[in-house]
Amino acid sequence: MAKESLIRESTVERVRSAKNVFALTGAGVSAESGVPTFRGGGGATVWKGMPFDVISSAQMVERDLAAVWEWFDYRRGVLRELKPNAAHTTLAEWEEKFNDFTLATQNIDGLHAAAGLKDVLELHGTIWQARCLACDRSKSLRDERGGEQPQRPPVCGTCGGEMRPDVVLFGEMLPANVLERAAEAAERCDVCFVIGTSGVVYPAAGLAEIAKRAGAYVIEINPERTALSDLCDETIKGQAGEILPRFQI
Numbered sequence: 001m002a003k004e005s006l007i008r009e010s011t012v013e014r015v016r017s018a019k020n021v022f023a024l025t026g027a028g029v030s031a032e033s034g035v036p037t038f039r040g041g042g043g044a045t046v047w048k049g050m051p052f053d054v055i056s057s058a059q060m061v062e063r064d065l066a067a068v069w070e071w072f073d074y075r076r077g078v079l080r081e082l083k084p085n086a087a088h089t090t091l092a093e094w095e096e097k098f099n100d101f102t103l104a105t106q107n108i109d110g111l112h113a114a115a116g117l118k119d120v121l122e123l124h125g126t127i128w129q130a131r132c133l134a135c136d137r138s139k140s141l142r143d144e145r146g147g148e149q150p151q152r153p154p155v156c157g158t159c160g161g162e163m164r165p166d167v168v169l170f171g172e173m174l175p176a177n178v179l180e181r182a183a184e185a186a187e188r189c190d191v192c193f194v195i196g197t198s199g200v201v202y203p204a205a206g207l208a209e210i211a212k213r214a215g216a217y218v219i220e221i222n223p224e225r226t227a228l229s230d231l232c233d234e235t236i237k238g239q240a241g242e243i244l245p246r247f248q249i
């Protein structure tokens, strides 16, 4: 089958004529930039012998904050060198092209914004920020460069408290205002894209369910079947960076 025939013309038309579009993205959207996914391909990420759902958990912040910093410092170091891919840039263009376009990402890598998307709903926070455990103030980690070892954990400039990475770990609540905006957009969309996520982590995966229940046409883009595939109206099998630009909105 010719590659171009993977997307039905009726699907392209449906997307082109959509008024409200919602996209939920996951680690797979950044895979072609070189960011490792957590699951998929038959394996799960392990770091220093710890499964990621152990090191990326609320309990670990209480038990060993230094290890949590080490894990996220390592990942920030990897991310500094990486660039958005064609999936990120296409989605950034869609923000300009559709009247009502909302993107909610589970990713903490900042690559949607780096591609030019102005309003990104970061459901799981961002790796580029630290947050004070005592007073909730946040500070950017963008300017930290290699070379001199930065202070770990960083100390809050306001209250002197310990800071943690500003990401949402297992067992932690998502930022309520971000989740609320995402749920509203899922509820009112006529087309919902589910891109590069295994769809097993809640409440993020529930956004696709909200869209479906509200009557949206749900399109999944993923090289593998996922926990959300049965709910989706269609799954376009393939890499997000190859599929998305072919919509030519």
Ligand code: BJW
Pocket (backbone or CB within 6 Å): 025, 026, 027, 028, 029, 031, 032, 037, 038, 039, 040, 041, 052, 056, 106, 107, 108, 124, 167, 168, 169, 170, 171, 172, 173, 174, 195, 196, 197, 198, 199, 200, 201, 202, 203, 221, 222, 223, 224, 225, 226, 238, 239, 240, 241
């Ligand atoms: C490609 C590709 C290419 C590859 N193109 N695709 C309901 C039922 C059961 C459990 C729960 C539930 N509600 C809540 C829970 C508990 C828990 C949960 O969901 N657990 C399940 C896993 C069992 N959820 C939580 O704890 C959440 N908080 C919460 O619910 O608070 C309420 C509460 C609190 C306290 C008490 C009680 C209630 C928080 C979840 C936070 C998740 N955080 C992480 C870590 C963030 C920091 C970090 O980065 O380390 O977020 S976990 C990890 O998974 C990360 C991701 O954002 C998230 C989702 O993963 P994602 O994006 O789907 O990636 P993968 O790797 O799974 O999949 C990649 C996909 O891409 C694959 O399908 C590939 O095929 C595909 N792919 N190349 C397109 N080129």
Ligand code: ZN
Pocket (backbone or CB within 6 Å): 132, 133, 134, 135, 136, 137, 156, 157, 158, 159, 160, 161
């Ligand atoms: Zn503080």
